Amino acid sequence: DSGVTQTPKHLITATGQRVTLRCSPRSGDLSVYWYQQSLDQGLQFLIQYYNGEERAKGNILERFSAQQFPDLHSELNLSSLELGDSALYFCASSAPGGGDTQYFGPGTRLTVL
């Protein structure tokens, strides 16, 4: 158990819909990272937050947005969903400093039908 929690574990929805994925980092970690992993592929970095503020942006689509709240949990919002958005979405957290070891949550498997 990494100490990072993600909900829900599975999500099935239809094209055009909007979903919210939730992540709670390890206690004391200030950084939260979001990744997308499609079938049999590596991790695609989406976005990083540090103590409530956006720190780095990767290949995140305009239809996707994220935020980190004062209690440090984070949400990833995916809208106007397309079939190609079906993937595993991972959240990771790291200790203050931003570049340290990342601890991954169990992921949310999103299926868009």
Add this chain to the structure above:
Amino acid sequence: TQLLEQSPQFLSIQEGENLTVYCNSSSVFSSLQWYRQEPGEGPVLLVTVVTGGEVKKLKRLTFQFGDARKDSSLHITAAQPGDTGLYLCAGDFFDSNYQLIWGAGTKLIIKP
């Protein structure tokens, strides 16, 4: 643009064989991490190497960081089915902010 290339992309071998997978870049990293990911789960950190030329051993796994801190290798001795998974390397590159660069991974299958 910093890039981490992992090779091979896919490797399937018999139990008991030895193997080496590689992680290469043209950039210098302050540290490099190796993760293993099992199907349906998040990556789990195996080791972090920091010093050029450093060698770390984790049971049957040997990790080496290149002298110039641009490349790394993971060697597995007497592979077992439990070693099956996706092996990811990630380099810590300091620019204006710390930035972890991820390789695409090596998918390893150990057949009993």
